[in-house]
Amino acid sequence: MQHTRIYSEGKFAPLVLPTLREHGLLIALVGIYAAIALGLSEIYAPKLDTQVGLTLFWKFLGQVPGMIYLVLMWRFLHMRYVVRPAGQMAWFKADIRQAISDPQRIVTAGIGLTLAIAIMASFAQLKKIIPILNPFSWDPSLADLDRFLHFGMDPGVALHAVFGHPWVVTLFTGAYNYWMFLLYFSLIFTCFSLAKPRERIRYFIAFMFCWGFGGNLVATLFSSVGPVYYERFGFGDDFVPLMQLLAEHARTQPISVLESQDALWWYYSGPVGLNGISAFPSMHVASTVLMTLYAYQYSRLLGRIMTGFSVVIMIGSVLLAWHYAVDGYAGAAIAIASWWAAGALMRRFPRWVPQEQR
Template identity: 25%
Template sequence: MHERLTTDCGKVAGPRGLLDVGRDGALWKDVLRGLTAVFALQDVIILGYIAATTVLLLWAGPAEMQSESVHRNLACIAATVLGCVFARRATFVAPVIRRSVYRLVLVGIFLQNYLSLRHILPIVRSDSLDMELLRVDLFLFGVEPALWLERFNTRPIVEWFSFFYFSYFFICFFSMVLAIWVDRPGRATAQYAIGTALVYCVGQLGYMVVPAYGPIVALSDAYQGPVDGGFFWGWVIRVVQSGGAMKDVFPSLHTAAPLWFALHTFQRARADRRLLWPASVTAFFSANIIVSTMLLRWHYAIDVVAGVALAVGAAWVTPRLAAWEERFRAGLGHSQPWIFR
């Protein structure tokens, strides 16, 4: 038996060296097994997003609300980690409590991340790319759709699309309740969570890469008059002014999120035909919301195109990521991430 073995690289390694490599491989597998026992793919996506925004905040230099925003991000990271540890490792607590806490933590972190954008976006990027987005629209379409649609600025039409624009918040809420609270936990839940995390995290990073106020602010002088709205338009304005991020234009998450929910439900309807009508209703609302984003002057057309691309991309990649995660976890001896025992 040879005492020394030659590696593929031409280097000589003794038996002890090979043993160390084996130990290192086993060590890394143990580390992966431990991390996977605590974190699912959607947790990693969310933590990665918060870490990225924290780095961008620190990189931006001193600014008002910077320190508070960084501390808020760090608190979100801590809450996410603690929520995951409690949900998947505190097995002495009843599963119903652990899974409820985990769901509440995820929803709370999503909401907090969005509400924080109002302070984060001006710090990360103080400039505006509205004119660049306008030029893209003019190049692609020959006109600015948000301006062209002013011909439909009448009370009945505005109220119709304001209702659908406002319905976005209810679509988000009910899709979340049905997917992670009502539906039986499994691969479909994982797909919903991964896809939703991707849509919102990628979309919100897009706000930081392409900061803009939208046509309602940047092109205000080009309109012949204000939006002729009533009850529903008033609600839209109040919600945006009280909690909107103000520079959340590219991509349009009002486009991406409802469309992603519709596509996800259509995918599930292939196996369960009962979901066909909820998917169709969501798609109808999504189509009206897409038009409303431009008619109500919030978005440029290129924002909508980017939102559609984000939703379609999430619908394509999410089933593949969920299947990969399931195989990866099984290889390490773990069950699906939404099953708590």
């Protein structure tokens, strides 16, 4: 459906129904996901977990200045090296003014933000009840599978033999921490973008599948805590050497991941009783691979950069003891399957997705 952009004030109403129709499939899927989350939470955790929501919200707010800077820098470079207008400041101001006052963008962003919040809130609420539905027990099996696939070696210790210099471990920690910024940025970009509407909806649907199917259903079926908490949950001392390596690195170079791991354990075992622990599959890897597939829809160069970042996250997830290697393999497979399933559903229900590029 071809839309005519309207820039004058008071012209939002004609845009709402067509935009809702383009989001129809996504709205239906998110509605089902939210209903499942609310239903299971009512049974197993009647008190709505507002603290998790507030934590995610404050983390998001902390990322907003960096997102604004990134967008402004991108538009500046686009102006400087692509458009090259005679009056650069006038063009730049007009470009920003048009972007933030476009009614179509405002309506699209409002719907997108509502759906994004519903997806992440549903995921967080279902993640909390993973150990209630299925107590953590799969770690010994996943650790054994890891060694079987890697010729009897512990992948974490093997990776430290290659990337074990303290400076390198710190770089992997920085990249791992940067993941959350990219995740939030991809969501905000998807909410506000008017370019490539079909790819935008496909990413949204795949995002929901990735977190709902992978981060909730599969994570519950294969409930596990990862190498970092292996000993604390009484599974044995198999990963004590890996944790000792990280502790040794922390004595010479900053490795903030250890603080995050301790904080996550405190939330789980302390008086707050929040569950943020879940190892299989790796949602860091899954979401990064999904962002990579989305990036390829815009630029081959951007896709290749994100491919490299996905490899770094895959290695970092094992190097930093968050995950078994099989967690990352499963996460990548779930992301690819989610992207494929989103495309298949869009072809099955063409009436409720965008049909033409604006």
